[in-house]
Amino acid sequence: MIHLTDIEFEDIMAGAAAEFENLHLLQCALCRGRLAEKQAIASRLQKAFAEVHVSAALAERIALQTRAPAVQQPQAAPPRRRRFAAHWRSWAAAASAAAALIIAVPLLVYFTTPAPALAALADIHHHNMSETGDFVSETDPAILAAHFREHLGFNPRLPEPNHGLALRGCCVRRFQGDIAGSYVVATPQGVMTVVVVRQTPQAMGITDRVQRNGQVYWKSAFALSNMVSVRIGEYSYCAVGEVSHNYLTDLLARLLD
């Protein structure tokens, strides 16, 4: 009798047994034994790893590292006691240096650290991309609208799902002491989040002004995410994603139509 090959056993283990393999197993005790042994090994391996989980400390560390960095406040130097009479010149020099630092450090922080609002927008986008926690995975605009009405108090504008554009879900989260609604739109160019907030684009640090067809948009970027914002009524609609500014603007333009 010709027994089953190793590859045939792998197909059986993967649940893709051919008819002749099943027939052979019915007739061959040796192959049945070999299969049972392979299944027992697989089962024992699964059991061995069943209790292997990531620690809470590591999960927290990763969450902190993958979250957008917060603005670091400049630390004031501790006061030092010095004898005024003996060191007045150095005092004056120190005062000058301190004055320079007072001006320079905030400027340095301003120019080198992304605004916290931009970080928070990118964070909402990444949270939505993970589709976990309070994210509502629904594609029906009516369901998303109902969720927004209940948790946000109003219905933000949603794009028409057509031409390869589809809604993926929505989320209502805290944003800079306020509440913000956001939804995910999948397009052929990529997946993006639209965050709806009360703050103006300028207040969020989205300050690069562009004009298209008479409409003013504001653009910025944080880490890998590009951002474009437009003011509609009392709200700013901020499109965030790893796609071009032009494409984000196209999406927002659909909301204005």
Place this chain on the structure above:
Amino acid sequence: MPHLDAVYRTAYALSGRSDTADDLTQAALLKALEHFSSFQVNTNCKAWLLRILRNIWIDRLRRLKTAGPQLPLDEALVGEAPEIAESVWSDAHDLLENFSDEQVIKALAQLAVEQRLTLYLVDVEGLGHEEVAEITGVAVGTVKSRTSRARATLKKCLAARANEMGWAGERR
């Protein structure tokens, strides 16, 4: 965070150490975030993350020169299992229950890197041969033969240990 446990478990299966698994998991997720734009929407996110993890581990092994001499990683055995006569355990399930989880994981760690990863992904993570082929960058047929060889090697390792402990099952 999606797939965090799967990434960690795989890192643990590869390294056999919790501290190294911590480090690998962190490195893989940060790298994934850094290269998030390369992720194709509507593709398998878990497979993408595990491929990043696997590449980091292979890079580290190469840098540390712990992958042995210039043998292909997929075929090089880290620890050769003692030769045990080919047989079929009549009481495989009961026999395997004698081993602690730690002993089973330790036995898996004796396999060559790619065999270890392939067997782990197929048997523990329950991934399909196609998904494993995508992660490890080989053909589906190679995944099947590698899984089979890995299972046979693991069996040899466990059989040797069972013999030492006097647990060896009845053979046919």
